[in-house]
Amino acid sequence: xxxxxxxxxxxxxxxxxxxxxxxxxxxxxxxxxxxxxxxxxxxxxxxxxxxxxxxxxxxxxxxxxxxxxxxxxxxxxxxxxxxxxxxxxxxxxxxxxxxxxxxxxxxxxxxxxxxxxxxxxxxxxxxxxxxxxxxxxxxxxxxxxxxxxxxxxxxxxxxxxxxxxxxxxxxxxxxxxxxxxxxxxxxxxxxxxxxxxxxxxxxxxxxxxxxxxxxxxxxxxxxxxxxxxxxxxxxxxxxxxxxxxxxxxxxxxxxxxxxxxxxxxxxxxxxxxxxxxxxx
Numbered sequence: 389x390x391x392x393x394x395x396x397x398x399x400x401x402x403x404x405x406x407x408x409x410x411x412x413x414x415x416x417x418x419x420x421x422x423x424x425x426x427x428x429x430x431x432x433x434x435x436x437x438x439x440x441x442x443x444x445x446x447x448x449x450x451x452x453x454x455x456x457x458x459x460x461x462x463x464x465x466x467x468x469x470x471x472x473x474x475x476x477x478x479x480x481x482x483x484x485x486x487x488x489x490x491x492x493x494x495x496x497x498x499x500x501x502x503x504x505x506x507x508x509x510x511x512x513x514x515x516x517x518x519x520x521x522x523x524x525x526x527x528x529x530x531x532x533x534x535x536x537x538x539x540x541x542x543x544x545x546x547x548x549x550x551x552x553x554x555x556x557x558x559x560x561x562x563x564x565x566x567x568x569x570x571x572x573x574x575x576x577x578x579x580x581x582x583x584x585x586x587x588x589x590x591x592x593x594x595x596x597x598x599x600x601x602x603x604x605x606x607x608x609x610x611x612x613x614x615x616x617x618x619x620x621x622x623x624x625x626x627x628x629x630x631x632x633x634x635x636x637x638x639x640x641x642x643x644x645x646x647x648x649x650x651x652x653x654x655x656x657x658x659x660x661x662x663x664x665x666x667x668x
Contacts, residue, residue, distance in 0.1 A: 392582065392590040396598070398422040399505070405512035412513070412569075412603055416618030417582055417592060420509075420571075420599040425501050427597050430573055433498050434634050436491045441477065441545040441634075449479070449488055456540075456667070457485035462547070467561035467621075468664045475549065475559045475624075481541040499541045499638070502599075506571050506640040507533065509601060517614065524612045526647040529568065532610075538641035538658070540567075546579075546633040549624055559633065560622035565604035566661045567639040572600040575635035583619040592620070604639070606657060609648040 395411035397404050399422040411418035440446055451458035457480045463473035481487055487495050510529040514522070526532075533539070546559040559579060572580075574596050581589045582602070592600055603615040625631065642648075644655025662668040 392417075392584045392588075394419055394582075394593060396421060396593070399508075405516050408509060408512050408601075409516040412601070412615050415582070415584075416603045416616040418601045419593060420505070420601060421595075421597070423505055423599060425498070425505075425573070425599075429494070429498060429501075430597060432494050433491075433636060434576055436494055437479070437543045437545070437636075438632070438634060440479070440488050440491060440543075441632075446479075446488075451480065455485075456480055457482050460667075464666070466666050467563035468661070470561040470563075472554070472557045472561065473666070474561060475553070475557055476544055476546045476622075478545065479543045481543065483537055483539065495541070495543075498636070499539075502541070502571050502573075502638040503539055503640070505599070506539075506569060506638060509569060509571075510640070513615070517611070521611050521614045524614075525610055529607075529610070532568065532642035532646045532654075533640060534643075536641055536643045538644065538654075540639040540641065542637050542639065544633075544635045544637070546622065546635075548630045548632055553624070558621065558624055562619045562621040563665075564617040564619055565602060565639060566606065566658060567604040567641045568607045568610070569640050570602050570604060570637050571640070572602075572635060572637040574598055574600070575633055577625065577629070577631060577633040579622045579625060579633060580635075581621055581623055583621075589621075605661070606642065606648055606654055609652070609657070612649075 394415050394417045396419045397407050449459040459479050462477045466473045514528045580592045605617045607615045608617040642654040646654045
């Protein structure tokens with residue numbers, strides 16, 4: 389993994405399931421193309437959400453105590469063990485929770501399509517994982533997400549860097565995701581990097597329109613570490629490219645009562661991690 393050989397996979401290729409499983413096992417990442425979300429749909433999503441973040445009315449959608457959906461302001465979240473807040477603002481979208489009216493049509497369609505792809509990818513892991521890995525699971529991965537209302541589409545805006553950014557402040561500090569798998573349509577600007585087993589950082593290869601997939605902590609726990617939850621980050625842009633960056637990851641989550649291992653359910657683990665990153 390020292391050269392971080394993330395595989396680019398055609399969703400429609402006959403060998404796509406085994407290539408996806410292999411890439412996720414070896415690097416914690418894979419890149420998908422040939423999917424059914426069009427460039428126009430992606431552009432439309434980035435357009436309506438850029439309008440949302442440019443309007444002060446976004447503050448009226450602020451997240452309320454006791455729930456997880458809605459708008460989170462600049463510097464709301466920190467990576468686990470980081471002393472700095474990330475330089476970003478974001479909006480949390482769940483299937484049955486409200487979204488800003490100007491984003492409604494595009495967002496619901498995008499969320500559903502991305503979740504359909506995520507379900508298919510978990511099905512590939514169910515079929516292609518080694519038998520001892522399957523035996524480690526409390527139930528098949530596709531079963532874990534059946535009827536889950538926890539699947540989170542996060543719309544992220546990283547504003548241009550201010551002049552007073554402190555040394556150590558970054559758009560997203562090194563972290564691992566909490567969930568089973570994350571699906572991330574290529575952001576509007578570069579900056580996503582992942583760390584290999586030797587501690588070296590690599591730009592995650594992803595062309596416009598492709599989807600980057602990475603394993604999260606819950607998948608690592610549920611499979612006894614077979615699919616590693618790889619550290620990744622979003623680095624600050626060089627001064628000549630100091631523009632807003634938008635990205636739209638879907639975090640695929642199991643139901644809260646799903647048992648990840650003998651010690652913890654998905655709900656218990658999620659609660660623990662949300663406290664660590666400052667969202668609870």
